[in-house]
Amino acid sequence: MVNEIQVKSILNKHRKRDDWFLDDYSVNPYSGCSFNCIYCYIRGSKYGENMTKTLSVKINAPELMERQLSKRAKKGEYGIIAVSSATEPYMPIEGKYKLTRKIFETILKYKFPVEVATKSKLVLRDLNILKEIDENAILPDDLKPKLKHGVIISFSISTLDEKLAKFVEPGAPKPIERLKTMRKCKEEGFFTGVCFIPVLPFLSDSSEQLEETIRTVKEYGADFIFVGGLTLFGKGPADSKTLYFKFLEKHYPELLPKYKELYRIFFSPPKEYQREIEEKSKRLCEKYGIKNRIV
Ligand code: SF4
Structure with a gap:
């Protein structure tokens, strides 16, 4: 039984544009x-260990979107809208509620550009409306010289290894399905790529694995790929750090001491780690002729 809720606001304006995805706004039709x-x-505790059980549908999202976005459009405050930033926009439940699609209808009406981050092939259902957004969106002035697209579709992966993906992303489509969906988006003329976040320490971050991933996503038509490290938070039973360490204990106990060292003080690995995977992937992106940023 899905929880249907009413919310007071749906369109969030960021104080600062996101460095990676370039969005100035975000919309999350589900919680x-x-x-x-x-x-x-x-x-975290708000969602519990199994987030399927606490999934909520923001049933009044489309009407709120109309109200909030029309005001932004009237003031000419154009910016990329991330759909979605804190949930998957194309979970199976979207097949029934179509909230993501309704949000796109409003975005098209007011000519805003969008960034869609997904792991699902259900995005293919909306390529017709995304095509119209792509052709009509008004980019913010400072992005116009750098970006020629009104729609950016990114697919997130953490590993290409199917077995490992099943452990860490139990409800998500297989990585290969995401790449096949990306290829279809590319064939339809979209600007599309991969967000290789999080790269999993000692599991998907070796030089060979980075190279295999970058080479493979290029073969599937990606325009860009960018990498980011794994962050692990909290001590509660539903927190990511607790769940991830439980997974290691069960499947990769030999890695536990290494992880404990890596996440000893902070919620992310040391800066040198992030710098190293970024530098390696930059070199590999040059080798395979693929961008390592959206712009
Ligand atoms: S990381 Fe996974 S669980 Fe979290 S919003 Fe994305 S698809 Fe959903």
């Missing part, structure tokens, strides 16, 4: 996520 990735940063 919680049935894909249940154990590393998900939204995890």
Whole structure:
């Protein structure tokens, strides 16, 4: 039984544009996520260990979107809208509620550009409306010289290894399905790529694995790929750090001491780690002729 809720606001304006996805706004028509990735940063007691059980549908999202976006459009405050930033926009439940699609209808009406981050092939259902957004969106002035697209579709992956993905992303489609969906988006003329976040320490971060991932996503038509480290938060039973360490204990106990060292003080690995995977992936992106940023 899905929880239907009414919310007071749906369109969030960021204080600062996101460095990676370039969004100035975000919209999340659902709360919680049935894909249940154990590393998900939204995890915590509010959603519980199994986020499928606490999934909520923001039933008044379309009418709020109309009200809020029309005001922004009137003032000419154009900016990229991330759909969605804190949940998956194409969970199976979207097949029934169509909230993501209704949000796109409003975005098209007011000519805003969008960034869609997904792991699901259900995005293919909306390529017709995304095509119209792509052709009509008004980019913010400072992005116009750098970006030629009104729609950016990114697919997130943490590993290409199917077995490992099943452990860490139990409710999500297989990585290969995401790549096949990306290829279809590319064939339809979209600007699309991969957000390789989080790269999993000692599991998907070796030089060989980075190279295999970058080479493979290029073969599937990606325009860009960017990498980011794993963040692990909290001590509660539903927190990402607790769940991830439980997974290690069960499947990779030999890695536990290494992880404890890596996450000894902070919620993310040391800066040198992030710098190293970024530098390695930059070199590999040059080798395979793929961008390592959206712009
Ligand atoms: S798909 Fe995204 S929002 Fe959903 S659980 Fe995974 S990381 Fe979190």
